[in-house]
Amino acid sequence: MNTERVDTDLIIAGGGLAGATLALALARLVPELKVTVVEAFPLSPEALPEDYQPSYDSRSTALAWGSRLIFDQLGLWRQLSEHATPIRHIHVSDRGRFGATRLHANEHGQDALGYVADNRWMGLCLMRALLDTRVSWQAPAQVEGMKPVAGGVRVAIRKDGAQKELTARCLVIADGGRSGLREKLGFVTRTEAYGQNALIANVSTSDSHQFTAYERFTEAGPMALLPHGSPKRPGHQSALVWTLENEALDEILSLSDEQKCQKLQERFGWRLGRFTHIGQCHHYPLNLTTVDEPARPGVVLVGNAAHALHPVAGQGFNLALRGLMTLVEQFRRAVDEGISIGELSVLGRYQQLHRQDWQHTVQFSDSLIRIFGQPLAPIAAARDAGLVGLDLLPGAKRWFARKAMGTGGRKPLVGSGVSSFEAEKHDR
Template sequence: MIKHDTDIIIAGGGLAGATLALALARTLPQLRVTVVETFPLSPEALPDSYQPSYDARSTALAWGSRLIFEELGLWQRLSEHATPIRHIHVSDRGHFGATRLDAADHQQEALGYVADNRWMGLCLMRELLQTSVVWEAPAEVTDMQPLPDGVRVTLGSKNGERELTGQCLVVADGGRSGLREKLGFRVDEQAYDQHALIANVSTSSSHNYTAYERFTDAGPMALLPHGSPRRAGNTAALVWTLDSGALDDLLSLSNEDRCQRLQQRFGWRLGRFTRIGECSHYPLTLKTVDESVRPGVVLVGNAAHTLHPVAGQGFNLALRGLMALVEQFRMATEQQQPLGSLQVLKAYQARHRQDWQQTVRFSDSLIRLFGTHLPVVTTARDAGLMGLDLLPGAKRWFARKAMGLGGRRADIRASGTAITEHNNHE
């Protein structure tokens, strides 16, 4: 076997890349892992304490993702600023259909959580700096050539270019992955012809740890509890779907007028909207890569799939995929197989495919179903929402989807051994 500079090269040190690096360090400490990240990183740059920002962007974590972070030894720290979702309310604006989920009905303390991205990143960095993971930052992978037993990548930085060899390159540089495009992976895109507006909002009534999924004739919106995990507050994380004209119109308004516009679309379940924070927005497109592996290369996270944010499935699906990849690497290591061999990476893809296909279909069909305004369809979906409250089996299935319990999840222990595997297919 060829002697490489490292074993696993991870292109991208965001949430997906950093989580994969930590999982590999916990599970397979004998492997050499190198993360290549465009932003500079040093222990001195990490703050000693974390002060939540009103305008911080956040991620919805399913209950199943909490279980993964527990196995990685990260949850105790992460939970310090993770707001629980104890109730979920799904409704169809202007129609009678609605359903409610309650964590207590499933003997859980929460259905999921909302955590600021910056806090999650800080927790991951603190843990990673205590491992043997090597960081190349600031730098980026600019090119890759396959080798008989691995890959050779070109790293670009302010000091020029140099080469690095490894058994496998993991592309984790996000939904706009330039490396994915350079390597020629085929991306299937379906535009939703809408934009997502992301902001934090203040309300006169407490969120009571309730997440609202509100489907309207202009597109879906979500309001997730945000803020203190110990006291139900008056701040929520908003994901608002708008067409380009409505988005431009909204961005031209004053904060007061934006609140009134949001009030008209969402209603009064959270009382009066009193403030909308800094807004960011981006066009909504379903992006998938059906063949996300090649000899020596695998795509993960948003580089492999980008979903509609309202369904809250994207990062949770990515996290389950990362754990499936770690489990496949563990098995290959035990069998002394090259980690970048097509046989190993194809086996990972097969392991993760059912979860990936089901989650993509669930997310996309949910958006398209509630985007249809034909009377026969609206009547059927409203009856379906009400039916969830009346049929325990259907409601349990929907709850398990929301909680991210399903797929194949490797049970990773901090001792470095993957012990069992759960087969909780939805």
Template sequence: MTDTRTDTDLIIAGGGLAGATLALALARVVPELRVTVVETFPLSPDALPEDYQPSYDARSTALAWGSRLIFENLGLWQVLAEHATPIHHIHVSDRGRFGATRLHAQDHGQAALGYVADNRWMGLSLMRALLDTPVSWQAPAEVTGMTPMPGGVCVQIRKGDDQYSLTGQCLVVADGGRSGLREQLGFVTRTEDYGQNALIANVSTSDAHGFTAFERFTEAGPMALLPHGSPVTAENQSALVWTLTDSALEQVLALSDDQRCQALQERFGWRLGRFTRIGECHHYPLKLTTVDEAVRPGVALVGNAAHALHPVAGQGFNLALRGLMTLVEQFRRAVDEGTPLGDLSILGEYQRLHRQDWQQTVQFSDSLIRVFGQSLPPLAAARDAGLVGLDLVPGAKRWFARKAMGTGGRKPIVSRADCSKEPARNDQ
């Protein structure tokens, strides 16, 4: 039963990929809830284009196979797949050394190991789907504070020059890794600076990618090239994640595009032929950020507001998505039992169930950085032996594949209705 004494049942601070996905999942799984999303950017049905034209410089996200299954159950995958490039193969190697391992989707009976989708396309797809739901939007607006009250929370909102309050049973903070609201509410974060930066850009190569994702570890840091572009034709465009120290980043940013391609060629090698183009470059410092306690009565942190990972393993959004579904599952339970959404028995169970997943994922991503960041000969030799071992030992390779595909953790129930149906397929 929802609480009619409040303005709404659930308030989501942030309407990005995490917040919008949570809102859509709630509309599908717990449709009786009144959900309000507060987003800083203006949102309007008129702003949604009829036809999506991918940009060469579009930022993208790696979606694991497990994330595809979640979006299928939410009824969104068929749309997302229109511009999602499948990953059929993953090639992991150590620059200048013999160690390498390869994963192939067909070996695991899957259509793909994962996908690469433009962030803007994902956002537009979510917005279009949400237009057909009763989810309420306050945009452009910003949550500026929150105070507890009996049975829920009172959230302060600023919209232009106006300030007002909105009451609800629970507040979900989904405004990203630079969440000012998280700090304002007193959540304590632990941050470990890797002393590196991620440079993000799209690149073109003389050879087609063959739907292969490359993870390349070098003495200067890891880099990844993910297939990008057409979902059905292996083209020559890839999404680059290039890890650089502060000084190396300054040097690369000072180069011309041709010089950047040459520097990239020296780091990555010739597995995709010659680098012919590099698009607009974005960069950000790499930090491991976690929150010891991501919930308190009436409040829950999700997505990057709760944990931000190194992008080397491409697990950040996939981990967040699994956490969102776990939270939705607990909200479904709360409604069934007549318990307030913000009750600590509900939010605490969400944290308990999700904690093991994020601890294992953080450990997996962090260990890759530490193991492959060592250049001492004995450690490098052991690392190469480990990569070769993954190729030779089926059990070890299956474990690594499950991590890469995001299928090794707990699988929350996404929807009573949708999970009972055969999900629509749109395999590439």
């Protein structure tokens, strides 16, 4: 590697799910690197509770089976699984029409097709694991700027009201798409608005979910209900992702909880019985956001800072996680070959590999939105036939299952210990 003196090999801007996972993966798989995480929220071992008590209103993330394999590789899955609800069945349907398809984990020799885990629980598991590594933290602190220097970058960090600088071989921006840091550094984003919003809440139903995830396409947009709560007993709580246009969102938010349940019942139907309770509602606008060149010498974007997509099929965090592992793989290779991790050849190779995955995933999710958003009768009949065909054609069904489970892709780099699961909600 280059011999220029640096304060740290790698600075990660953002210690949320993406940044913390990257830090842990590097500690496990590229331990030679000195890693520093800059996080805006205060962190301390004393703040980590001994016992986790799930909240009804906890925000959650859908984890594909491929993501479970990654966390297992990082030695984190055993702990994560304590509060991760399995998805053993997936039911996809077109509201008001006959088209439907069903996926079952046992048909693929798996215990689950995916899982649903609270974001806070995932964060706690990551923090506990990171306490036993050499990763250092600057928190609460923020990255305010960066400029290239010989052999790497100089990063401006504000902490305790004062600014200081650290030199590193590479800066990874993992602070999501809303901090403004990527724009401050001159990265150009392209945003395509879907004209929709995602309303997120946890709901209770009179019938048990039986570990089934429902993806329901309606004339007003897709709606997902994911099993939530106990990882062992089929319960009555589900995580809702409800796609609504602006006026419809305003109308729903103005209603009482009982009225919200009634509206939800009208849209979803009775597959889970009666909706009996809806928790705190969160919402955000839906956009397809891309960055044409997310990698430059010494700096690279990951997770939502690099791309954001529609939450249909729960692809977002799983795509980000696969990208993180691809980046770790390239860092591992660079260290083995004596190349600086900030070289454009290293980061450009990551960009090339991850872009293939990103393009396939966006094509998959975006096509679902556009196909199921068409009200024309011939198109509606064709998509119904397609859903039925998925149930009848084993090859097509396996392809769809692989997309949902995130298990397609390249083999791991030989000898690296890093697996890339390169084929397939909020990662910050």
